[in-house]
Amino acid sequence: MDYTDILYAVEDSTAIITINRPDRYNSFRGRTVEELINALQRAWVDQKVACVILTGAGSKAFCTGGDQKEYVETGGYGTSANGLWEVETLQNTIRDIPKPVIAAVNGFAIGGGHVLHVLCDLTIASDNARFGQAGPRVGSFDAGWGTALLTRIVGEKKAREIWFLCRQYTAEEAKEMGLVNKIVPQAQLMTEAKGWAAEIAALSPTAIKFLKYSFNADSAHAYGTTKMAMAALDGFGHTEEAMEGKRAFVEKRKPDFSPFR
Numbered sequence: 001m002d003y004t005d006i007l008y009a010v011e012d013s014t015a016i017i018t019i020n021r022p023d024r025y026n027s028f029r030g031r032t033v034e035e036l037i038n039a040l041q042r043a044w045v046d047q048k049v050a051c052v053i054l055t056g057a058g059s060k061a062f063c064t065g066g067d068q069k070e071y072v073e074t075g076g077y078g079t080s081a082n083g084l085w086e087v088e089t090l091q092n093t094i095r096d097i098p099k100p101v102i103a104a105v106n107g108f109a110i111g112g113g114h115v116l117h118v119l120c121d122l123t124i125a126s127d128n129a130r131f132g133q134a135g136p137r138v139g140s141f142d143a144g145w146g147t148a149l150l151t152r153i154v155g156e157k158k159a160r161e162i163w164f165l166c167r168q169y170t171a172e173e174a175k176e177m178g179l180v181n182k183i184v185p186q187a188q189l190m191t192e193a194k195g196w197a198a199e200i201a202a203l204s205p206t207a208i209k210f211l212k213y214s215f216n217a218d219s220a221h222a223y224g225t226t227k228m229a230m231a232a233l234d235g236f237g238h239t240e241e242a243m244e245g246k247r248a249f250v251e252k253r254k255p256d257f258s259p260f261r
């Protein structure tokens with residue numbers, strides 16, 4: 001597959017997947033999601049690869065979730081070549097790939113982009129990183145993994161705060177919540193992430209695989225909620241309420257959800 005929205009490289013034993021849409025703050029559309037799944041599958045089968053780093057191009061954003069401009073312009077995020085919108089498959093692939101995935105968060109991890117880092121096994125953040133959910137502000141909800149795993153990491157009250165208030169949190173605040181393993185200056189982010197990946201590469205891949213699957217098994221029940229939420233979003237995304245949120249973002253104004261209470 002030729003990539004337009006991401007970059008893929010293998011350095012030593014680490015696959016580096018970079019979302020490459022900096023002009024859209026590395027938000028994703030159907031094509032991006034399809035390419036990310038393909039890249040993760042390449043890393044999955046490549047025997048040289050022990051670990052994956054997921055990051056974003058440029059200095060502003062790791063990933064800001066669904067491409068709101070695309071949605072307002074075209075009525076959707078677009079699909080894969082097979083006609084499916086495969087974000088659920090992307091999320092499951094991050095969980096299922098038997099190799100650790102390290103999020104190297106180099107700026108905003110917001111909305112569906114925040115959920116991607118939550119799904120990653122480890123998160124290294126640059127000192128300018130900002131974390132948060134945005135769904136309720138733009139008429140969306142990336143629930144399931146996005147709520148259940150977040151709750152496991154930060155606890156019920158904080159997870160509800162993150163989703164219900166749509167605030168942004170600094171790298172330090174995210175680390176205090178347990179969302180981040182380490183913070184480094186932005187210039188050192190990839191070196192640090194590659195260092196962690198190299199440490200993992202020196203260990204038994206089979207032990208790592210079964211440990212990852214063991215961690216996953218303990219939260220696997222949330223898959224059902226993810227399916228329900230994604231199916232519900234299919235219907236909700238085109239409602240006037242949801243479109244008010246998306247249009248407001250693109251038009252750079254506050255949304256008015258008052259007619260929908």
Ligand SMILES: CC(C)(COP(=O)(O)OP(=O)(O)OC[C@H]1O[C@@H](n2cnc3c(N)ncnc32)[C@H](O)[C@@H]1OP(=O)(O)O)[C@@H](O)C(=O)NCCC(=O)NCCSC(=O)c1cc(O)c2ccccc2c1O
Pocket residue numbers: 023024025027064065066067068069070087108110111112113134135138140141142230233234237249
């Ligand atoms: C990330 C921000 C907080 C940054 O704010 P800041 O003020 O610093 O910068 P700007 O807002 O001016 O942004 C700079 C520039 O980038 C463009 N941009 C940023 N984010 C996006 C985006 N998500 N889509 C498209 N474009 C984006 C922005 O328009 C500016 O461009 P200019 O041309 O004007 O210079 C802030 O940008 C922000 O809040 N961004 C939006 C975050 C957001 O709402 N994300 C989507 C949430 S919904 C979602 O992610 C989602 C996930 C799923 O998995 C789904 C699954 C199934 C169905 C639906 C899903 C879904 O909706």
